[in-house]
Amino acid sequence: MRDITLGQYFPCDSVLHRLDPRLKIVSLIAFIVLTFCAFNFYSLALVGATVIAVVLLSNVPVKMYLKSLKVIIIIVIITSLLNLFYGQGEPIFQWWIFKVTWAGIYNAIFVCFRIIFLILFSSALTFTTSPNDLTDALERLMKPLTVFHIKVHEIAMMMTIALRFVPTLLEETDKIMAAQKARGADMESGSLVARSKALIPILVPLFVSSFRRAYELAVAMECRCYQGGDGRTRMKQLKLMKRDYICIAICLLVIAGVVLCNIFLPQIR
């Protein structure tokens, strides 16, 4: 129940942990776009070097990154294989309807690395940014949307609460499961129908207690005069520091590097 690695905060201290979360989100988007704009091996290698640098700078054990890659390894293999057989041009190897071309091989390699880089970049963000910082930053970044009457603060608050209650609900589920097992509930055996029926004694109490918690939380928030986002000040003000500006500079350099590689260095394929 507890092994959910993708999108988990890893608390420790590093330059990346201390960076402004808004900046981290924006640079994540920039790097993802960049990964898909790397058209030749030189620019792909540059993005790869950036990924490795980010992973090392984050101070998070490499094992954690590998764990999050494990989840998507099948997707990587399938997309790479599809790309391998759908290349245009002269076939270098052919068997039945499958033909392998140089273009296909290139495509497969590019797709494979792009997905891996994508996951590594996003994992780096979630490993180094606490859920609270993340929603805080999203709220700030989406602020311009208030012009369109989108309730940015409410959305961010909902996200914060949802994230906050994930571990609580997991714990609650464990408890209810144990209690029903003590009354002889059998969840490990039987047909699919029997097993889904066995979920009722767990889901009903879980829903009931979620509603109760939601109600209690709402009352507790109102007791502390919460009235939504209007006129609310914050304790932690996000402010760009020297290290944030350095980070912006580095990001711009990498972007420029990839663009230059794309334009001036030869396409291998």
Next chain:
Amino acid sequence: MSLLNVRDLVYTYSLGSPLEHTAVDSVSFTIKKGEFIGIIGHTGSGKSTLVQMLNGLLKPTSGTIELDGVNIWAKPKEIRRIRFQVGLVFQYPEYQLFEDTVAKDIAFGPTNMGLDSEEIENRVYRSAEFVGLKRELLEKSPFDLSGGEKRRAAIAGVIAMDPDILILDEPCAGLDPVGRDILLSQIYHYHRERGNTVILVSHSMEDVASVCDRVMVMNRARLEMFDTSQNIFSRGEELREIGLRVPQITSIVDNLIEAGVPLSKGVLTVDKAVLDITEYLKKEGRL
């Protein structure tokens, strides 16, 4: 005849990870049939982990639990049978209610045992009576009951399985004083009438002192003492050292003894104290 025989029980959470933590450490004891046992200890002393091992919800890291002379993990496939024999009522059991009527919820355990419907109905009525639930409540939705009634319904759900050993983890937590006393005396009467073994986990020394024959004291994952309630609560100093206390009435009598009044140590109930003190006063000719 010993009913439950526990030897060198160890339970370690997250074994082999940096969060490794031993909750129960080399605990051994024997319980005879028909005893009323109390377990006291600090929060986090391993009480809840221990009782969850006794009914096979947690598998011990090492050590054995023998029920009627048979190791409960001898046939892991049949562990469900052990759970019917050793009924466990969790803390705040009212949060496990789920059926649309109280009667159906109480019947959940017996139904899982595969009993016929007549027997199930019998058991529902009997166990509802034991916990003092009125008949007309049985057809109501459990979510329409009051907090105390929900608690009773949940306890009835475990009693309905007619376990050889009934374990209650903090059954009185969060109830008002009158509700506590009533529930506790109902549990006591259930024990008396059926002659079943009952294990009561509690934070309240008064509760434990008033009903239990023998008391286990857990401290930092270890079984610190296991003796009759009277002997345990005569060791007030040691209990205080591990952050527990003796029942209020016991400490009042202890103070009187210290002040020179010749009373006997280890008084557990107010009634007994009243008896002792009036006897003393009569002997002195002051009454």
